[in-house]
Amino acid sequence: MAQVNGLEGRRVLVLGHGVAGASALQACRDLGVAAECVDPSGSADHVSLDTVDLSAVDVCMSSPGFAPHHPWVTAVQEAGIEVVSEMEFAWRVRDPKAAWVLVTGTNGKTTTTQMTGAILGAGGIDVAVCGNMGIPVIAAARESHDVLAVEIASLQLHFTxxxxxxAAVCLNADEDHLDWHGSVEAYRADKAKVYERVQVACVYGAHDSLVESMVAEADVVEGCRAVGVTVGSPAVSQLGIVDDVLVDRAFHDARRREAVELGAVDDLSHLVAGTVPPYLAFNALCAAALARAVGAAPEAVRDGLRGFSLDAHRTAFVARVGDVDWVDDSKATNAHAAIAAFGGRAPQSVVWIAGGLAKGQEFDDLVQRVHPRVRAVVLIGEDPEPLATALQGHAPDIPVTRIEPGDTVMARAVQAAQAAAMPGDTVLLSPACASFDQFRSYADRGEAFATAVASLEG
Known part of the structure; x- marks a missing residue:
């Protein structure tokens, strides 16, 4: 049964009436906790914080859309009211039976979280995959499950x-959401919170000194272990790969002498065309580590990975028109994710559709790394300058077509990409930016791309 955990007799203010806010309000109603909501859209109890009696509020749940420097958040804090995140709120109203495993990172969160769920499900463990995709975490937390596999962003870690x-993993900590956090340092500090109070295993990339330092500095529960993941041969207390076999030297008693076989790299081959990229194997091993930390058997890793399918809009093949492949990677909402797309499915010659909300990112490293693979760029987005500047500085030889904003932006982008593509090319939608300047979501952006490509076929 769900608990109230510190909310008994308290009055809750919810900032934002989106998915997180609506879930929090429903939980309060179900638990008999007094709550009211403020949202400028007019869909809540109040459209302005000025109409709320803050002296009558005990705790505030701030939705991810409200940055720490938002005037409403600072006003609530100045009134001496505790501010909690969506994830913290979910934890306080959770069914205490469930073990939580958390996945954060600049790139790969959804894939790794869903892989974790697939492995646990294959092992007969009742798991809810939730967070930034699928079931809202507040709703999932109040249900009866053995495990919650939770995708958690830095925005949701700030007020925890x-x-x-x-168990928890930070897959990587490249630059993202700098407009929300204010600086790279603040962003990484919030990412590091994923390791606070972990009970069994802090999982990290053995190659990543930055994330390893987050683990070393975390205040964890006594007995919690650091578990490294590598795509090479693993040391003790690591998972890795030996002769294309996924192995575990962390979660079994004889780990100092031998490794346990979990599956094979080939178990992932159905997910991509060609060779399985290292980032995908890394994600699978991180998922395996999280699942093993809550008791999944070795064979569950193999069975879960064999039955797993990638989320829509992540390097998804859309069509072949003539001799040109069209690939939807709309889920690449930051530069790190776009780099991964070029390292995976894309061949040597790419017409790249990119752009959107830059979120304070810089794109110099991205452009330098993908430059040799790109034939032409089609830029979308209401503010294309950050990407355009990086392209001009590091790849001035690549032709760039800018698409003006408007209702037919994706159709015009697809037409421009078709005009630039040569036989054997891939047109890759991998924006490296958020979608909310012109689309409802990255999924809406990807669907617009697929629709436009279908019109070319017709």
Missing amino acids: STLSPH
């Missing part, structure tokens, strides 16, 4: 203070 998962 008591959340204590069984």
Whole structure:
């Protein structure tokens, strides 16, 4: 049964009436906790914080859309009211039976979280995959499950203070959401919170000194272990790959002498065309580590990965028109994710559709790394300058077509890409930016791309 955990008799203010806010309000109603909501859209109890009696509020749940420097958040804090995140709120109203495993990172969160769910499900463990995709975490937390596999962003980690998962991983910590956090340092500090109060295993990339330092500095529960993941041969307390076999030297008693076989790299081959890219194997091993931390058997890793399918809009093949392949990677909402797309499915010659909300990112490293693979660029987005500047500085030889904003932006982008493509090319939608300047979501952007490509076929 769900608990109230510190909310008994308290009055809750919810900032934002989106998915997180609506879930929090429903939880309060179900638990008999007094709550009211403020949202400028007019869909809540109040459209302005000025109409709320803050002296009558005990705790505030701030939705991810409200940055720490938002005037409403600072006003609530100045009134001495505790501010909690969506994830912290979910933890306080959770069914205490469930073990939580958390996945964060600049790129790969959804894939790794869903892989974790697939492995646990294959092992007969009742798991809810939730967070930034699928079931809202507040709703999932109040249901009866053995495990919650939770995708958690840095925005949702900022206002956490008591959340204590069984296991957690930070896949990577490149630059993202700098407009929300204010600086790279603040962004990485919030990412590091995923390891606070972990009970069993802090999982990290053995090659990543930055994330390893997050683990070393975390205040964890006594007995919690650091578990490294590598795409090479693993040391003790690591998972890795030996002769294309996924192996575990962390979660079994004889780990100092031998490794346990979990599956094979080939178990992922159905997910991509050609060779399985290292980032995908890394994600699978991180998922395996999280699942093993809550008791999944070795064979569950193999069975879960064999039955797994990638989320829509992540390097998804859309069509072949003539001799040109069209690939939807709309889920690449930052530069790190776009780099991964070029390292995976894309061949040597790419017409790249990119752009959107830059979120304070810089794109110099991205352009330098993908430059040799790109024939032409089609830029979308209401503010294309950050990407255009990086292209001009590091790839001035690549032709760039800018698409003006408007209702037919994706159709015009696809037409421009078709005009630039040569036989054997791939047109890759991998924006490296958020979608909300011109689309409802990255999924809406990807669907617009697929629709436009279908019109070319017709």
